[in-house]
Amino acid sequence: MKKTGLILYYTLTILAMLVYLPALLVYIVGPADWWLMGLIGIGFPFIYAGIFIWLIVSFGIGKKKSAYILLIALLAGIPIFKNVFGFKKTEKFNVAKTGITLRLLQWNCNGFAGVDPGFPTLIQQRKEAVDFIKKYDPDIITLQEFGDGIIGKLPSTLRLLTDSLGYKYYAFRPFYYYHFTYGYCWTGNAILSKLPLADTGYIAYPGKKVPEGIAWATAIKGSDSIKIVTTHLSSLFLNYKVTSEGYEPHVIEDSAIINQPDIFKKFKHFQPYHQVQANFLISHLEKNETNHPTILTADLNNVPSSYVYNRIKRNYTDALLVNQFGFGGTYKHRLPNFRIDYCFTSPELYILQSQLFSLGLSDHRAMLIDIRF
Incomplete structure (x- = not known):
């Protein structure tokens, strides 16, 4: 990768992490402490998806060290993401009720x-x-x-x-x-x-x-x-x-x-x-x-x-x-x-x-x- 490309890649990686790291704190820092945390919380799934895409890009261009750092960051966000996105197969609601x-x-x-x-x-x-x-x-x-x-x-x-x-x-x-x-x-x-x-x-x-x-x-x-x-x-x-x-x-x-x-x-x-x-x-x-x-x-x-x-x-x-x-x-x-x-x-x-x-x-x-x- 040429020097210009490297500078661009690392600049974007740093910017992505600067946005993502505060998002990992949405369960810890409330909007009364910093009102922007409310907006960051709404944007969390999109930020998380962006980091995932950048992880794939990093592996694709051979930046494995950066990719592993991104992977660790994604793993840290799982406790939040599992509450945001359901992974269960949606079954049709059964109308019949039982006594219990x-x-x-x-x-x-x-x-x-x-x-x-x-x-x-x-x-x-x-x-x-x-x-x-x-x-x-x-x-x-x-x-x-x-x-x-x-x-x-x-x-x-x-x-x-x-x-x-x-x-x-x-x-x-x-x-x-x-x-x-x-x-x-x-x-x-x-x-x-x-x-x-x-x-x-x-x-x-x-x-x-x-x-x-x-x-x-x-x-x-x-x-x-x-x-x-x-x-x-x-x-x-x-x-x-x-x-x-x-x-x-x-x-x-x-x-x-x-x-x-x-x-x-x-x-x-x-x-x-x-x-x-x-x-x-x-x-x-x-x-x-x-x-x-x-x-x-x-x-x-x-x-x-x-x-x-x-x-x-x-x-x-x-x-x-x-x-x-x-x-x-x-x-x-x-x-x-x-x-x-x-x-x-x-x-x-x-x-x-x-x-x-x-x-x-x-x-x-x-x-x-x-x-x-």
Whole structure:
């Protein structure tokens, strides 16, 4: 290789490593310590793929010493990459349930079309969601951004689920209420169940005037009990603007940032707060540990290659990785690695099957999980 080529090769190799080495720290350095770690986490799979390609190039041109260094660097990234990309053959979800199985539906439902003035145009999508629930018959449903309200003649979303679909046990405490010209609305996280629920509760996150929070309940199945926890971390509001009509109280205090076209300012503002929420969530779970197995569902607004994901996952099983090949993106976005919705289960539980489903109504995919005690 000529001198010019060598200079170019080593320059590119050094630049690649300067980008990749901070990416190896995404589970250690949080966005509150350095806000760019949030963006680096989103870019991790692409950086990792770039290093892999450069490894192949290095072997191809005979730069074996550099190639081995790159190989070691890639091996160091495996603990992160195995959470980002699933390597299991995706099996078709089996509709039939057994008596020892607990079936759970986890979904950021974007309101469930219950509080939208354009509801008539969403009837078909809502019917699709209802038919899906009837077909797969989950025992428990956890919903983020679930909405209900008094909107003229529109039917109550909560009544639809509790009365018409049979989820008569529920824990739903909205974290904000707001008034539009067409009615009153309230939104929050919900746990709906066909199984009896006990010990229901809710706690708000710190640091905001109108904070989101953590909802929980204990589901009773025969002689077994299982703790269900669900939460939603603050949105990044990447495609959102605060309008003059119908201010939502939880966004008013951040409206100056939300209305910014600069997405980097939004990452810099909201991702450090995710770290605050993650620490609070873990502290709450540790203080309220029980003898019951735990299922934690969440829209974390963070990808698996992030500090927040690693902080919350701990020794839980990431249910989707049990039956997933590929990134398994849950947010309908141009980037395939936007997996931000999760179901984590404690070690006492066994995941029989899990799968994503694209339904109408929401920009998030629904996740169905079968769990055995």
